[in-house]
Amino acid sequence: MKDDLLHNWEKKSAQNQKKYKDFLKRVDKNKALKVLPALHDEAFEKIDCLQCANCCRNYSPRFKTPDIKRIAKHLKMKEGDFIETYLYLDQDGDYVTKKSPCPFLGQDNYCTIYENRPSDCHRFPYTDEDVLLKRPAITLKNSTFCPIVYYVLEKLI
Template structure:
């Protein structure tokens, strides 16, 4: 039954955008936050990120200072060399990858720096935390390219 939700999810996510928007605006924050951990886990049980990797192919996480320090050390690069090689500053003043797909995405959709990946990557798609409610624009955007976000929103609407 859970896998049925994912049938044609890309099309349905666009069709349901207004419904998601209305739900997120009026949702009982405490109730939603209580339900998120279980729904997050259920979504990851039903979606294979390695078969998708849409986030890594089309978007960039923010690379914060601790991320840059940790990753550059892991790669054996000076921080300045790591930044010059892989990153640029976006319109919000954040460090992001220079180009898509992410330079650390392997051909099999695994991550070359998985254990050291940016905190944004580790937390993505934020379906087990209050970002889902607090940053609704991000949640709505994520629902259109991330099947896990779509899945969680659909399950929240069902109950």
């Protein structure tokens, strides 16, 4: 992460939460959507997820039915056994991992089920799609632990 913008990004993100919230309330969504793909690519050029893995260390994706079926098959487990071993239903009624870090995160920060990972993982950090703008609460939370979300928000503002 060789970029002044990224120096102490966690601290700066915490300090800028109100600024981000206000921005997300008033942003011109059409204008922002046009620049998001380029900002997303730029952020991924500067930030190596394998050096970070904060998302896998601290949070769980939702495991939807197709994800559960696909991953259980990949692991040669029955779906019920997969759920019982790794997941629980959270307060929103979503299946999430029982513990952090994610049980599929390897010591090298590689995902051991990468080709079969949940769709939430595949789409994260949502910096190239409208979720970034349409779900401000998620974006604000993600900006506190994902340097890519922080970077994209700073560049958008």
